[in-house]
Amino acid sequence: MDTKTQQILTEISTVTRDIEENYPELQKYLDETRSTLPEGGNTEAKLDQKELQDYLDGLKEMISKYKEEHQ
Known part of the structure; x- marks a missing residue:
């Protein structure tokens, strides 16, 4: 995995954690928008x-x- 991809994955984890901790009402949308699973075996x-x-x-x-x- 290249460095840029790793940086994006790290930022996705950080933003997801922010949603879970600060905006729990948005968690229901995480599964609907997830397209980050790799393709193939x-x-x-x-x-x-x-x-x-x-x-x-x-x-x-x-x-x-x-x-x-x-607000």
């Missing part, structure tokens, strides 16, 4: 960096919209 599985980045951006956007609506 365990030995040849690859993560699509663009899909990971899109997922991360979607998580951040969800938090941002929630904050706007609940």
Whole structure:
């Protein structure tokens, strides 16, 4: 796994933890938006960096919209 992909996965974990701790009402949307599972079997599985980045951006956007609506 390359460094950029690892950084994106780390940030996804951080944002997901933030949602779980600070916005528990948004947790129900995590499963609906998850597209981060690798394709293929365990030995040849690859993560699509663009899909990971899109997922991360979607998580951040969800938090941002929630904050706007609940200020």
